[in-house]
Amino acid sequence: MGKSxxxxxxxIAQALKKEKIDVMKVExxxxxxxxxxxxxxxxxxxxxxxxxxxxxxxxxxIIIAPSILVSDYMVIGNVGAAFLNAGLLMxxxxxxxxxxxxxxxxxxxxAAFTIAGFALFGKNLFNIWPVLVGVYLRSVYQRExxxxxxxxxxxxxxxxxxxxxxxxGYGMHPTIAISLGLAVGVLSGFLLPPLANHFxxxxxxFNLYNIGFTAGITGMLFMAIFRSFxxxxxxxxxxxxxxxxxxxxxxxxxxxxMFIIGFLLNNRAFTGYTKLMNxxxxxxxxxxxxxxFGLSLINMxxxxxxxxxxxLLVGGxxxxxxxxxxxxxxxxxxxxxxxKNVWPLFVGVYIASILQIWEVNSTAALxxxxxxxxxxxxxGGYGWSFGIIAGIVHMAMVMNVGxxxxxxxxxxxxxxxxxxxxxxxxxxxxxxxxxxxANY
Amino acid sequence: xxxxxxxxxxxxxxxxxYFFAQQITDINIDLDYGLSQTEISVQGPCKEEPADLDQxxxxxxxxxxxxxxxxxxxxxxxxxxxxxLNLLGALVDGADITFDNQQLSITVYxxxx
Numbered sequence: 001m002g003k004s005x006x007x008x009x010x011x012i013a014q015a016l017k018k019e020k021i022d023v024m025k026v027e028x029x030x031x032x033x034x035x036x037x038x039x040x041x042x043x044x045x046x047x048x049x050x051x052x053x054x055x056x057x058x059x060x061x062i063i064i065a066p067s068i069l070v071s072d073y074m075v076i077g078n079v080g081a082a083f084l085n086a087g088l089l090m091x092x093x094x095x096x097x098x099x100x101x102x103x104x105x106x107x108x109x110x111a112a113f114t115i116a117g118f119a120l121f122g123k124n125l126f127n128i129w130p131v132l133v134g135v136y137l138r139s140v141y142q143r144e145x146x147x148x149x150x151x152x153x154x155x156x157x158x159x160x161x162x163x164x165x166x167x168x169g170y171g172m173h174p175t176i177a178i179s180l181g182l183a184v185g186v187l188s189g190f191l192l193p194p195l196a197n198h199f200x201x202x203x204x205x206f207n208l209y210n211i212g213f214t215a216g217i218t219g220m221l222f223m224a225i226f227r228s229f230x231x232x233x234x235x236x237x238x239x240x241x242x243x244x245x246x247x248x249x250x251x252x253x254x255x256x257x258m259f260i261i262g263f264l265l266n267n268r269a270f271t272g273y274t275k276l277m278n279x280x281x282x283x284x285x286x287x288x289x290x291x292x293f294g295l296s297l298i299n300m301x302x303x304x305x306x307x308x309x310x311x312l313l314v315g316g317x318x319x320x321x322x323x324x325x326x327x328x329x330x331x332x333x334x335x336x337x338x339x340k341n342v343w344p345l346f347v348g349v350y351i352a353s354i355l356q357i358w359e360v361n362s363t364a365a366l367x368x369x370x371x372x373x374x375x376x377x378x379x380g381g382y383g384w385s386f387g388i389i390a391g392i393v394h395m396a397m398v399m400n401v402g403x404x405x406x407x408x409x410x411x412x413x414x415x416x417x418x419x420x421x422x423x424x425x426x427x428x429x430x431x432x433x434x435x436x437x438a439n440y
Numbered sequence: 441x442x443x444x445x446x447x448x449x450x451x452x453x454x455x456x457x458y459f460f461a462q463q464i465t466d467i468n469i470d471l472d473y474g475l476s477q478t479e480i481s482v483q484g485p486c487k488e489e490p491a492d493l494d495q496x497x498x499x500x501x502x503x504x505x506x507x508x509x510x511x512x513x514x515x516x517x518x519x520x521x522x523x524x525l526n527l528l529g530a531l532v533d534g535a536d537i538t539f540d541n542q543q544l545s546i547t548v549y550x551x552x553x
Contacts (some may be wrong), residue, residue, distance in 0.1 A: 108507070148506050148507060149511075151507055200511070201514050284515070284526060286526070290526070434522070
């Protein structure tokens with residue numbers, strides 16, 4: 001009996017995933033300053049690629065674009081405008097976090113980088129606000145502080161294209177279209193928080209992009225209504241090409257800065273990284289509070305290099321959507337993803353691309369590989385072989401679910417990932433394959 | 441039922457799951473659902489001190505993270521196979537944990553916000 005108790009206790013200790021080794025504490029103002037630095041780097045880099053006049057013109061094109069999947073702002077506007085848009089939206093996220101007195105922890109970092117990434121292909125200064133206002137109204141309605149709803153608000157901007165498509169894509173009178181677009185955006189934001197809290201149970205936290213699933217359901221609802229009135233979305237694929245060389249250099253430097261800052265903030269060491277990679281990454285695993293901000297930055301930078309390397313090795317193009325995927329992985333490097341639980345998903349999607357009908361370096365397959373890492377906790381929790389299976393299943397699933405919401409939900413892989421996790425994890429559990437704290 | 445009451449139920453669920461994992465089946469639960477804070481105390485006999493008690497104390501006394509409540513709270517106490525002790529730590533303001541005379545006692549406090 002004593003042995004049994006001891007075994008259970010060590011099992012729980014593993015579940016706690018709390019390091020007894022010293023976690024380098026970093027002051028909030030340092031975390032905020034670091035995040036602002038990365039946002040400013042993005043915003044100011046705009047002027048490397050384009051002139052101020054070109055950027056201004058590009059920003060206008062971006063703002064009036066329908067923005068449904070897949071709309072590369074580097075094509076619709078230009079590279080500089082896309083970078084400025086990404087930097088500004090990331091700064092807005094950081095500002096909202098600061099104003100609501102929320103710590104710069106893992107989920108917030110994930111949200112800020114995800115917003116920056118999707119600001120390269122779908123989110124802009126026009127279409128994020130109605131969703132944010134909708135979530136704010138929800139907080140007023142529930143008499144809750146907005147800080148409690150900050151995460152669904154930030155991630156909920158995935159429904160930005162819902163606003164833009166209605167406002168600029170259906171050919172209605174501009175006044176009616178924009179009014180309706182804003183109203184539907186506010187309504188969707190108002191609906192999101194309770195749905196997000198409800199749907200997280202569906203996949204038991206194994207789908208990191210929880211709002212992706214929720215927004216997919218919400219987008220599906222609205223799309224069904226639009227289609228019943230004769231409105232439908234066109235197949236859209238705008239992606240930039242021929243930018244691999246400048247972007248490889250640029251992001252190698254960008255990730256390098258991230259790595260060096262992380263190294264310095266982690267007491268000039270990699271202490272704790274092996275431990276970090278032992279986490280399954282299942283929601284809620286906040287690396288910043290568990291392992292420290294510095295180590296999280298190191299992890300984020302390494303994930304950035306790995307993701308970029310995958311794209312280049314399979315002959316893919318670095319453009320808005322692909323960089324958006326890389327940025328999202330970086331962000332979730334503070335909130336569940338690490339080298340050990342991400343690579344099986346890459347391999348799974350790669351194998352699927354070989355076996356199935358999609359080209360391995362097509363935009364869709366590359367996006368499936370990058371965003372398929374939403375299922376990283378499956379690899380972390382059940383082992384790499386199960387992660388590969390999840391990647392293969394995800395590849396097939398993600399190609400089928402996008403039509404349900406007509407590209408209105410930017411986190412299409414999160415939508416797919418919710419289904420995949422909900423299907424696979426009960427099956428894996430039935431085989432008693434969860435490596436953590438099972439059997440009680 | 442109010443969300444705050446649901447949160448109290450989920451916290452109790454999670455604590456019971458922890459006690460079961462320690463093979464403790466004779467469990468006493470005391471809930472004080474006060475106006476200013478909720479206090480939940482769970483006790484039970486345990487032959488050996490759980491190996492992770494210090495870690496548990498650290499986790500449950502870590503800073504409360506209100507921004508996680510509305511988004512992730514429904515994961516708490518939900519699943520048979522996974523612990524959510526980190527999430528539990530993010531939803532409570534503090535905890536007292538003792539192990540005396542083969543008796544494990546965990547009390548968590550959650551202020552109204």
